[in-house]
Amino acid sequence: MLSKEINENVLRTLLPQRSRQSYKNNFGHSFIIAGNQEMGGAGQIAASACVNAGSGLTTVVTDSINLPAIHSQLPETMVISNSNNLAYLKAQLQSADHILIGPGLGQDQEDWARLVDLIKSVDAKIPLVLDADAITFYSQAGSSIQAVFKMHPLIMTPHLGEWRRLCQEKISSEDNDSIQKWVDQEGVFLLLKSSRSRIFMPQSNFYYQNTFGNPAMATGGMGDCLAGLVTACLGQVASIADAIALAMGLHSYTGDKLAQKHYVVRPSQLAQKLPLVMHELAN
Template identity: 35%
Template sequence: MEKISKNILNQVIIPRKPESYKGNYGKILIIAGSTNFGGAAILCSSAAINSGAGLVTVATTPEKFTAINTRIPEAMTIDYFNKQELLTAILNNTVIAIGPGLGISSTARGLIKTVLNNTITGQTVILDASALTLIAEEKIPLQTTAHVIMTPHQGEWQRLSNLPISEQTIDNNLKQLQGIDSKAILILKKHLSEIYYKDQVFQIQAGNSGMATGGMGDTLTGIIAGFIGQFGYSLKTVAAALLLHSTIADQLNQKEYVVLPSKIINKLPKYMAKFSQLTGEK
């Protein structure tokens, strides 16, 4: 297992070119939220925007439009019940994140299948939370040719992999991942989270118990989406997003007993500016 060092942040978070516009920094579609879990859509999309995504569209239930437009005026909203509008958005975005706060309704089931059936080579699909639960329960195959990233916590990975938490060893996780999707990246969220890709395993040396609060995973999904949108899909980009999320949380935890996801989000632009200025330094 290889440890992920903070040098990766300097390598991935590079200064922006003076002549650039929003189209240079990724088009992100976030399919999230439901009647009971609107906050997940807000946290995920806010994290994507604050981590530098150029254009963010949130596909959610219309009753949450006002909350999202008020809290995050930078984001666009579409109705995920409108099949044609959703399909157009899937085809027009480079990164699609689905799952935060989506719930496990028949609507959520249909949304997941629509994404997996219509994404194409070159796009990235991030599967989180409810999406992973439904894929496990419905045995939905990951047949897309897009890049796939899965972000389960250990309980979600247990449902997906059929591995009890006590049996989630490196070898077992690698074996099960190959059976689910041999080309996917797995981020296993736990104490010292791990990244699995093909035969490679990486571990971050960051994170704390103050992060054990609702919305933390939704925030991570948004950061990963924002990073891929502007820095491109790669194992290094994914690792940097995961590490930055926990690095900021560790700094907050020095003075705060509970680390709120919204506080991590607010710190993203500052920390990214810091690490971009260190590019090239040892």
């Protein structure tokens, strides 16, 4: 297969210029369903990346124990407890333009059954980003549950371990041709995370190859940051493939900038740096 590199020139091309007449509704309403009692930070990191990457509105649906922390640390977001009744949650999701599902959600089967019911109520044109625990759940679910997610434009962001679960250990992470066949069959967009991440798109004759990234980024929560960034870009770039490519490149490019002065790059630190890096690229 052919590859197309994501480099600095590509980022400058993909990053949209904002009109002087822009307002928040031009850049999408991102919903992030993330964070159980033990892993609330995952949702907070994803939301921080989403806000800092320019999402017009960001709403986090999370365990009620996480609400005070998000309110205090990220006042730009709206926060909803996932313990609300389903009718209320379904009504709130009607305003979503794209939905991220998975960071820090865990594998409680009752929680996931409720979430699948919730997703059934979402308009099929709304893109879904599946990350972390959502990928594990999806890989273990039956075809009828997978079909609920496949009703939507579907973006998956697995690391290599999650990829092995998705493909049932049948496809090497280095076999680009076989990965593309899987993507064609499943009809999903795949951001396969590694030291040099790649993006595969349905019915494509090429994949995107990241050229950025560094070992300082090898720390917990970095994938949550990327997932939030992907979600934000979906509201600002018309093409799903281009939105994912921009997000992947921005994430690692920003990490490289920080790694020039930091031995370890924290995900929350990267999220905070995004507006400055995007400004530099745009100008």
